[in-house]
Amino acid sequence: MQLLLAGELEPGELRRWQSALGAALASALPAARWCTREDVDRGRVDAAAVQAAIVANPPPGSLRGLPNLRLIQSLWAGVDRLLADPTLPAGVPVARMVDPAMSAAMAETALWAVLALHRGFFAYQRRQREGVWRQHRQRRADEVRVLVLGQGAMGAAAGARLAAQGYAVEGWRRDGSPLAPRLAAAEIVVNLLPLTPATRGLLDAAFFAALPAGASVVNLARGAHVVDADLLAALDRGHLRHAVLDVFHVEPLPAGHPYWAHPRVTVLPHAAALTDERSAAAVVAANLRALHEGAPLAHLVQRERQY
Numbered sequence: 001m002q003l004l005l006a007g008e009l010e011p012g013e014l015r016r017w018q019s020a021l022g023a024a025l026a027s028a029l030p031a032a033r034w035c036t037r038e039d040v041d042r043g044r045v046d047a048a049a050v051q052a053a054i055v056a057n058p059p060p061g062s063l064r065g066l067p068n069l070r071l072i073q074s075l076w077a078g079v080d081r082l083l084a085d086p087t088l089p090a091g092v093p094v095a096r097m098v099d100p101a102m103s104a105a106m107a108e109t110a111l112w113a114v115l116a117l118h119r120g121f122f123a124y125q126r127r128q129r130e131g132v133w134r135q136h137r138q139r140r141a142d143e144v145r146v147l148v149l150g151q152g153a154m155g156a157a158a159g160a161r162l163a164a165q166g167y168a169v170e171g172w173r174r175d176g177s178p179l180a181p182r183l184a185a186a187e188i189v190v191n192l193l194p195l196t197p198a199t200r201g202l203l204d205a206a207f208f209a210a211l212p213a214g215a216s217v218v219n220l221a222r223g224a225h226v227v228d229a230d231l232l233a234a235l236d237r238g239h240l241r242h243a244v245l246d247v248f249h250v251e252p253l254p255a256g257h258p259y260w261a262h263p264r265v266t267v268l269p270h271a272a273a274l275t276d277e278r279s280a281a282a283v284v285a286a287n288l289r290a291l292h293e294g295a296p297l298a299h300l301v302q303r304e305r306q307y
């Protein structure tokens with residue numbers, strides 16, 4: 001089977017993926033062959049031979065003109081940028097990356113952020129910089145109400161991890177119950193929604209106003225879920241206590257952006273859950289083998305829902 005690997009990968013990253021995928025495919029699909037878009041464009045590989053594409057946030061146009069493409073397998077969990085490419089072949093199934101190792105990493109980050117917010121560790125960090133020695137009241141985990149937005153693989157893993165730690169966890173999905181009453185009862189909101197036209201800008205002034213005073217927000221999904229000006233305004237007027245942000249409208253977060261130096265914002269460099277090449281390669285190999293054998297494909301995106 002001829003495979004195309006496309007994405008914005010640095011040379012070191014590309015080599016790591018090739019070696020992890022090569023190892024995973026050696027037993028699952030020994031006849032697999034690799035190529036890049038450049039191989040196709042220069043005629044070294046016939047475009048009609050390519051049957052599956054493995055993509056990591058590929059530049060728009062990467063998958064055009066491949067008449068026999070039968071699967072687009074993303075190495076990224078979020079496929080918002082992939083689906084926004086107007087040249088993406090219409091009838092070809094798209095699979096998201098659903099990797100238990102990535103979900104576990106995401107659950108760890110959610111747990112760290114919630115623990116740090118619950119116990120006031122970000123506030124202690126600020127006080128250290130100010131040279132202030134002061135304890136604050138300590139509460140039990142079960143007194144802290146956490147709302148996890150998104151109940152996919154990552155939202156479910158984060159919710160389970162937080163519940164196991166004793167937090168009072170609730171989950172919300174977009175097609176479920178109304179959001180406002182859930183927000184009114186939440187002290188910490190963890191966003192793990194997919195980015196779709198229905199969720200873009202969901203975390204806006206009305207959303208923040210629906211949270212009780214002193215609530216905190218943890219965004220581990222996509223920057224475009226948040227209206228930055230509204231979040232900054234809610235933090236600055238003291239309605240929100242803190243925001244932990246892993247994702248941004250523009251990445252890397254531009255120098256001088258107000259988030260960088262804001263005392264009530266913790267910035268992470270889109271590192272809440274990196275794709276682990278070793279485990280992700282096994283997920284890809286299993287799906288390619290299913291394709292080869294005509295078996296059902298896993299983790300398919302519903303294009304009309306956009307995730």
Ligand code: GLV
Pocket residue numbers: 075076077078079097275
């Ligand atoms: C990372 O943000 C991903 O979608 O995999």
